Amino acid sequence: MTYDVPVAPGESAVVEERAELSAETWPMWEVFVRARRGIAHVHIGSLHAADAETALQNARDVYTRRGEGASLWVVRSSEVHAFEPEEISDFVDANEKPYRLATTYDIPDEVGHM
């Protein structure tokens, strides 16, 4: 489906204007789901809720309607801290220490699998 509704002649393609919000909004929460026992919780999305209890209930209803989860975590989005992309690229792009990688060592074939 083209959810991207076409622009009718005379209309502007992008609504630049922002809307004023009249009321306080529910805070945002990040949702993590453990699909089954034995694997880690994985970030699956986010939602809005007034408190942790309703955030969990909403997460259950929205993200695990078809048995996708054996466990759920919700974390206030404002409590998640991260590097800026340019900070992280410093150590992702510049792999200056190849000797840390197992594949950089030559082991003779006759030694067998190591």
Added chain:
Amino acid sequence: MTPEERFEAIIAAEEKIEPPDWMPDAYRNTLIRQIAQHAHSEIIGMQPEGNWISRAPTLHRKAILMAKVQDEAGHGLYLYSAAETLGVKRDELQTLLHQGKHKYSSIFNYPTLSWADIGTIGWLVDGAAITNQVMLTRCSYGPYARAMVRICKEESFHQRQGYESLIALCSGSPQQKAMAQDALDRWWWPSLMMFGPHDTDSTHTEQSMEWKIKRVSNDDLRQQFVDMTVPQADYLGLTIPDPELRWNEERGHYDFGEIDWDEFWAVVKGNGPMNRDRVDHKVAAWDEGSWVREAALAHAAKRAESAA
């Protein structure tokens, strides 16, 4: 490497752009507009189907329909969340919808007149949605692509339950089959309109394709949908309301007639049969729910206070 070069390199390498990355303003605005319209479509799309929950013919069909409408709410939520990663608030987007400044897919501006419409929507409208959304799982913006993966899995249920309910009608009484044919007659052309204007008239397809937000053009998606759907109509024993529809051996595709573009633009501009009702209903639901939103916040504040 400048941020712009980095952005271009990520797109060229078929990798995903993620929320904190630098991106051109036009890329951000295009995505906000598209994802918001997509989210609004899911939410408004609950109305034509919700219309039949109380009148579903069996408890089984009622349960299915409620599950489907609940899925649509979930899809709206995934999509608003994806839009929020671009720096807008969900409530802000909804306000723009309520003010008529944001749109949603025109298909939801048509009424659901009979029970057969519900099966037909699952088959055709969700079928068209899947055609588009499978493409969007490969979109260059990570959060949008990921939301699409979840949505596509659930849409498959939507389409299959719709087609199955039409099989039931088409193998029922002559009146039931006539009801299914009537629904197909009314929904066929609006479903083809869902893919948007011809490529030659589509103002932002080219840029969206370059940015890999969109990966297949409107006309190609529409052709894909027609090719897929015609044999399904044959199986039901229903006739697609297009005298020009025929298999073209040379092209290896079905040829089909021209869409009524005057109707298409009229509905886009707000003059479809249901445009005003849909938005009025949405605004009323939002306003009537404000006390719930306020009460939940007050309750959370009180609990936090007594815990402290």
